[in-house]
Amino acid sequence: MSEPNTALKKPVSVKKVILRLLLYFVVLDVCIITLYPYFAMLCTALKSRAEIFSPNGTVLPITALWSNFIDIWSRAPMARYMLNSVLIAGGSTIIAMLCGIPAAYALARMKFKGQTAFLGVIIVSQMFAPVVLLIGIYKVMLSMGLTDSILGLIFINAAFNQAFTVWLLRGTFMGISAEMEQAATIDGCTRVQSMMKVLLPVAAPGIVTTLIFIFINAWNEYTVALCLISTDGFKPLTVGINTFNGYNIIEWQYLFAASIFAIIPVVILFMCIEKNLVSGLASGGVKG
């Protein structure tokens, strides 16, 4: 009785081991390919210009030239670009949230005429990247005197992230029972108070996820900034780092050193929300 049992068990486990090895092989390959561009960027950022263009190049830098990471701050107004990116991303996040929270609250907690229509508009406007409307945006900004200004970019980013904000927050709010707020209202709280004191603290994880997501989106935005900003002092990092990508000479080592500075904060933030974002998308976006 025991013999056939082990005989039956063995081939299964061998197959399992092979599958497992295959799985690790695939996962490892995918990870290597995914990280390769970043690895190449880091290596290049540590090379001298001569070494990059040398015909017998190496993958790793011969001597790591960490000074590239310091040089970029004097070769271009990097600190200024960084500050602009923080201002733009931070400003748009604040405005998007200030407008988005009440709208999401109304959609989750009230019934009103045009609710479905508003939801429809939200979904449709989610579809439009600013690129297609760039000429119109430029025109509107021109009439408001907001071209070539950080404030203009803040408004555009806030507006184009609005759909996503409302959608995600609505999902978060709808996932929270309204009972506590009703109790608070009976105790004499106004709607605003019950939202601020009862709903928002409970919804904090979803709010933080949304917040960080908008921040990352705005931080990474390139096209509108490229189009609207002409003064060097107002450029965000995504546009500013192209100082090193000139018409005649590309300073790859500086471009990539600066790029790494632009990537790091976003990656850290993204890692914080990665897990929540999946469930957020699932409850807010995907499942309706």
Add this chain to the structure above:
Amino acid sequence: MSTATKSAPAGERLPAQKNPGSSGKKLFRKVEPYIWIAPSVILMAVFILVPILSVFQMATSDVSRAGKIKGFNGVDNFVKVINNPSFSLVLKNTIVWTIAVVVISTVLGFMLALVLNNKFRGRKVARAIVVFPWATTLVIQASAWDFIINTDYGTLNTLLMKIGLISAPVNWTPTPEAYFAWEIACGIFVTIPFVTFCVLSGLQSIDASYYEAATVDGAGYFQKLFSITLPLVKSSLTVATVLNIIYVFNSFPIIWTMTKGDPANHTDTLVTYLYKLAFYNGKQGEASAVSVIGFVILLICASVYMIYTLRKGDEDL
């Protein structure tokens, strides 16, 4: 008023006093939701709706180089755009770009999600690495790839030569078409994480008992894949695909960073083409017409998505 209420009997006074108050409250109740959504509506109206209207107005107007509207000219801009020989090339590129990137990244992203949905050591790290590119701005990714595939000093050649796979540097971009193919590859690379992400979230909501029951019934891996997994992640996959079509269609930074649509529109898509028309060539009217064409294509995609989402929402209720 106070004298009037004073003289009235108590029984009549109460409802009389209650009525104006409650109707005011009723009115407020009716108006209240609109106050709550007002900031959001205003923000989107000013910075999205007005630009849309402005694009439509310019598309049907004679616009000077400086951007001044000189009057309605019907479909002249559209005729000019469509008669331009490069437009059909640009449109073809856009379709190839969108379909290639979306289809390939959806298939690969789906497969990757299936792999990552297995339980194994280091799964969390692997997942974090895979979604990594999603958080990086496209400009930087595009420059990295542009550097990697460079013939003279790119790291791909260096790497392959060091391993011994090739003996001399390979020109990876001999033709504009080859360059465009690399741009598509880059597009796929940056799109996969989003698909994987959406599918993973769908996969995680599937109850394990379905698979157990199927295993008991003797179902093989592919049988389970096609009769359990696929139907259940279909909705996440559909939403991811529709969103991707729109994102990829609108994608500007990759092509702009790598080739700027050159040479001679060979790698242009609608968005890079209209950017050049508007801001390099000063043909804002024609550029707006291109915008409208893109807009209409997107609107069709968006309405399909909207109908799907809203209908699904109703079913959930």
